Amino acid sequence: xxxxxxxxxxxxxxxxxxxxxxxxxxxxxxxxxxxxxxxxxxxxxxxxxxxxxxxxxxxxxxxxxxxxxxxxxxxxxxxxxxxxxxxxxxxxxxxxxxxxxxxxxxxxxxxxxxxxxxxxxxxxxxxxxxxx
Numbered sequence: 001x002x003x004x005x006x007x008x009x010x011x012x013x014x015x016x017x018x019x020x021x022x023x024x025x026x027x028x029x030x031x032x033x034x035x036x037x038x039x040x041x042x043x044x045x046x047x048x049x050x051x052x053x054x055x056x057x058x059x060x061x062x063x064x065x066x067x068x069x070x071x072x073x074x075x076x077x078x079x080x081x082x083x084x085x086x087x088x089x090x091x092x093x094x095x096x097x098x099x100x101x102x103x104x105x106x107x108x109x110x111x112x113x114x115x116x117x118x119x120x121x122x123x124x125x126x127x128x129x130x131x132x
Contacts, residue, residue, distance in 0.1 A: 058095065059095065059110075085114045088101060088106070088109040088110065088111050089111075089112065
Protein backbone atom coordinates (compact mmCIF):
# COMPACT_ATOMS: atom_id res chain seq x y z
CA UNK A 1 0.00 0.00 0.00
CA UNK A 2 2.75 2.42 0.90
CA UNK A 3 4.57 1.71 -2.33
CA UNK A 4 1.50 2.49 -4.41
CA UNK A 5 1.03 5.82 -2.62
CA UNK A 6 4.68 6.76 -3.01
CA UNK A 7 4.74 5.70 -6.66
CA UNK A 8 1.59 7.69 -7.40
CA UNK A 9 3.20 10.72 -5.74
CA UNK A 10 6.33 10.18 -7.87
CA UNK A 11 4.24 9.95 -11.02
CA UNK A 12 2.31 13.10 -10.20
CA UNK A 13 5.60 14.87 -9.40
CA UNK A 14 7.05 13.80 -12.76
CA UNK A 15 3.92 14.90 -14.60
CA UNK A 16 3.88 18.29 -12.92
CA UNK A 17 7.56 18.90 -13.71
CA UNK A 18 7.35 17.73 -17.32
CA UNK A 19 7.66 20.55 -19.90
CA UNK A 20 5.12 18.79 -22.11
CA UNK A 21 2.39 18.88 -19.46
CA UNK A 22 2.73 22.41 -18.09
CA UNK A 23 -0.85 23.15 -19.01
CA UNK A 24 -1.65 23.18 -15.28
CA UNK A 25 0.42 26.36 -14.98
CA UNK A 26 -1.79 28.02 -17.56
CA UNK A 27 -4.98 26.82 -15.91
CA UNK A 28 -3.79 27.98 -12.47
CA UNK A 29 -2.98 31.43 -13.84
CA UNK A 30 -6.27 31.48 -15.70
CA UNK A 31 -8.26 30.53 -12.59
CA UNK A 32 -6.48 33.13 -10.45
CA UNK A 33 -7.00 35.88 -13.00
CA UNK A 34 -10.60 34.84 -13.61
CA UNK A 35 -11.32 34.98 -9.88
CA UNK A 36 -9.70 38.42 -9.71
CA UNK A 37 -11.89 39.59 -12.57
CA UNK A 38 -15.00 38.21 -10.89
CA UNK A 39 -14.12 39.69 -7.50
CA UNK A 40 -13.66 43.21 -8.88
CA UNK A 41 -16.58 45.58 -8.72
CA UNK A 42 -17.88 45.23 -12.28
CA UNK A 43 -19.92 48.44 -12.23
CA UNK A 44 -16.92 50.54 -11.20
CA UNK A 45 -14.69 48.78 -13.71
CA UNK A 46 -17.15 49.27 -16.57
CA UNK A 47 -17.70 52.93 -15.75
CA UNK A 48 -13.92 53.55 -15.95
CA UNK A 49 -13.77 52.30 -19.53
CA UNK A 50 -14.08 55.06 -22.08
CA UNK A 51 -16.92 54.87 -24.61
CA UNK A 52 -14.33 55.08 -27.41
CA UNK A 53 -12.54 51.98 -26.12
CA UNK A 54 -15.85 50.13 -25.86
CA UNK A 55 -16.66 50.99 -29.49
CA UNK A 56 -13.23 50.12 -30.92
CA UNK A 57 -12.52 46.95 -28.91
CA UNK A 58 -15.58 44.73 -29.05
CA UNK A 59 -14.22 42.25 -26.51
CA UNK A 60 -13.00 44.85 -23.96
CA UNK A 61 -14.83 43.22 -21.04
CA UNK A 62 -13.32 39.74 -21.56
CA UNK A 63 -9.95 40.91 -22.89
CA UNK A 64 -8.15 40.38 -19.53
CA UNK A 65 -9.17 36.71 -19.62
CA UNK A 66 -7.81 36.31 -23.16
CA UNK A 67 -4.60 38.12 -22.12
CA UNK A 68 -3.94 35.59 -19.36
CA UNK A 69 -4.36 32.69 -21.78
CA UNK A 70 -2.13 34.36 -24.38
CA UNK A 71 0.64 35.06 -21.83
CA UNK A 72 0.58 31.42 -20.77
CA UNK A 73 0.66 30.19 -24.35
CA UNK A 74 3.45 32.55 -25.35
CA UNK A 75 5.56 31.28 -22.44
CA UNK A 76 5.59 27.82 -24.06
CA UNK A 77 8.67 26.90 -26.14
CA UNK A 78 8.45 27.49 -29.91
CA UNK A 79 8.88 24.57 -32.28
CA UNK A 80 10.00 24.42 -35.91
CA UNK A 81 6.80 22.76 -37.11
CA UNK A 82 3.48 24.41 -36.31
CA UNK A 83 -0.07 24.16 -37.60
CA UNK A 84 -2.39 27.14 -38.08
CA UNK A 85 -6.08 26.49 -37.58
CA UNK A 86 -9.29 28.45 -37.19
CA UNK A 87 -11.33 27.56 -34.11
CA UNK A 88 -14.43 28.76 -32.32
CA UNK A 89 -15.15 29.48 -28.65
CA UNK A 90 -18.80 28.65 -27.86
CA UNK A 91 -20.40 31.92 -26.73
CA UNK A 92 -24.08 32.83 -26.83
CA UNK A 93 -23.94 36.12 -24.90
CA UNK A 94 -24.00 39.66 -26.27
CA UNK A 95 -20.87 40.41 -28.30
CA UNK A 96 -20.26 42.30 -31.52
CA UNK A 97 -18.01 39.65 -33.06
CA UNK A 98 -20.17 36.64 -32.25
CA UNK A 99 -20.62 34.40 -35.30
CA UNK A 100 -23.20 31.83 -36.36
CA UNK A 101 -21.74 28.69 -37.98
CA UNK A 102 -24.48 26.22 -38.99
CA UNK A 103 -23.69 22.54 -38.68
CA UNK A 104 -21.51 22.93 -35.58
CA UNK A 105 -22.38 21.35 -32.22
CA UNK A 106 -22.31 24.88 -30.73
CA UNK A 107 -23.22 27.04 -33.72
CA UNK A 108 -22.83 30.43 -32.00
CA UNK A 109 -19.37 31.53 -30.88
CA UNK A 110 -16.30 33.71 -31.25
CA UNK A 111 -13.84 32.67 -33.96
CA UNK A 112 -10.10 32.82 -33.48
CA UNK A 113 -6.88 31.79 -35.20
CA UNK A 114 -4.72 29.25 -33.43
CA UNK A 115 -1.07 28.28 -33.96
CA UNK A 116 -0.98 24.72 -32.65
CA UNK A 117 2.30 23.55 -31.17
CA UNK A 118 3.20 20.37 -29.41
CA UNK A 119 3.17 22.14 -26.03
CA UNK A 120 0.22 24.50 -26.44
CA UNK A 121 -1.59 26.97 -28.64
CA UNK A 122 -1.07 30.63 -29.50
CA UNK A 123 -4.39 32.24 -30.27
CA UNK A 124 -5.71 35.50 -31.65
CA UNK A 125 -9.37 36.52 -31.66
CA UNK A 126 -10.44 38.30 -34.84
CA UNK A 127 -13.54 39.79 -36.42
CA UNK A 128 -14.23 38.02 -39.72
CA UNK A 129 -16.33 40.96 -40.95
CA UNK A 130 -13.26 43.24 -40.92
CA UNK A 131 -11.09 40.69 -42.75
CA UNK A 132 -13.51 39.97 -45.60
